Amino acid sequence: MPVWLNGERFEAAAAVPFDLADRGLLLGDGVFDTALALGGRIAFRDAHLERLAAACDTLGFRLDRDLAGRTMDAAAADASTGSVRLTVTRGAGPRGLAPPDDPRPTLFAANAPGRPALAFRRARLWPTPIRRNETSPAANLKTLGYLDAVLALGEAKRRGFDEAFFLNTKGRVASVGTGNLFVLKDGALLTPPPAEGVLPGIARGAVLDLGRAIGLRVAETPLEPAALHAADAVFMTNSLRLVAPVEAVGERRLAGAGPELRRLAEALCERIAAECGRDAASCLRPADVDP
């Protein structure tokens, strides 16, 4: 598969000239983004670029938004339908932890062509004992230090689950390893705020907007674990799964999907079709979230 590094295209990822003093590689000092590509276009392109730029600001270096946008577009055009991952690091630095005064960020992307097989797919979650650390600024960023999610997902799969469910250090609901969590209850659409240690996901943001648009009472609010069991529906979001019903946490079954989740899924498909083209988005089938 091709990769794009600092504006240059390489036919394969395997042996690209790279600086081994890059702080992304040495210290996880960078962020990434995963986006859905349909018909050669990135769904929620501007929101992805906006979040990436904000994350770089938080870390104290500047994203070249123009280069980032062009790189995303090239990777999406090449994949047509699939996903695009964009990675930005602070670039190379001297030995040690202190960043260089004048960072020259590294930016690279790769794609994974294929139909969006995970979209809307139901999931069972394994409650990992690893807590999401809401005291760290990194908890609100998609940083390269992703090992907690890797380890928790591995354990979930070994136990026959699809994803890992994280509490934060206060014992409240945080997220899944690769996405956000929502609760539907009595016409309200609820999800933990960033201060609870969650990423402001792109699909999360879209779902909050769409929830308001379809008349739900929308709130970002801390959630106790019991809120999952009392919910009318629980679902997870990310850019590839879109809205995915959560059937169980551990051995405990949760309320399945419901008509409100179906409406959210349809509204999300509409929004994506408006961005990427109706034909391209026709591979998304919100019927999968039916009760």
Add this chain to the structure above:
Amino acid sequence: MPVWLNGERFEAAAAVPFDLADRGLLLGDGVFDTALALGGRIAFRDAHLERLAAACDTLGFRLDRDLAGRTMDAAAADASTGSVRLTVTRGAGPRGLAPPDDPRPTLFAANAPGRPALAFRRARLWPTPIRRNETSPAANLKTLGYLDAVLALGEAKRRGFDEAFFLNTKGRVASVGTGNLFVLKDGALLTPPPAEGVLPGIARGAVLDLGRAIGLRVAETPLEPAALHAADAVFMTNSLRLVAPVEAVGERRLAGAGPELRRLAEALCERIAAECGRDAASCLRPADVDP
């Protein structure tokens, strides 16, 4: 500066053929090690290799110890005196979080020649609001996801401090960003156990051994923050700072160094001289820890 990648030497780090699908770069899925080199030899070489192999085991891939040892030795011989950083990742993988079934780890090293300027140097610590997450297996490993330490150190430096002091999520003493913390009190040498969310540092291990050897009562035990203020001496350890007196946490001054810390520092110098040669170790001056 030269680098060594998978057994091959490159004259400079800047443009080495590297796989952009490496999980160390994409997900922080790997570990590293920083060692002191004196006279072309690595201090505590076997302990460094042992810990690195154990960390790879924990992550579920195998360290090529022979290659790791040879790479460390080559980097140390090239530097003569200075530091050597060895990095091991799980290697390249397919898209997504799930690791490959048959990982082929990536191993690379670089050195930084120079006299050990940080050894024994007194430090003032800034209490970061970021907590060390003892619920994560990564808290006991020197993983590539090092952004919390980077951010906390940056903030500490901006505020005029030398390093960041971390509590864990329970509010107990954890460590500094790049090393372990010890308390001396009434003839006892105390440090938090790994379960408190700390790395089993190489210098930490050596100090525990030497503490026993010089007749201190040694214990790995949870420490409340108040224990720092009540201590006869507080010091931090890592492979480059060795034993470094902690003069203050925030605006609060701590007890300075004392005769027991001096004895520990001398014993540590002796041990290093036995491994690296007396001439090579003569640049270490434990007198710096004098009260």
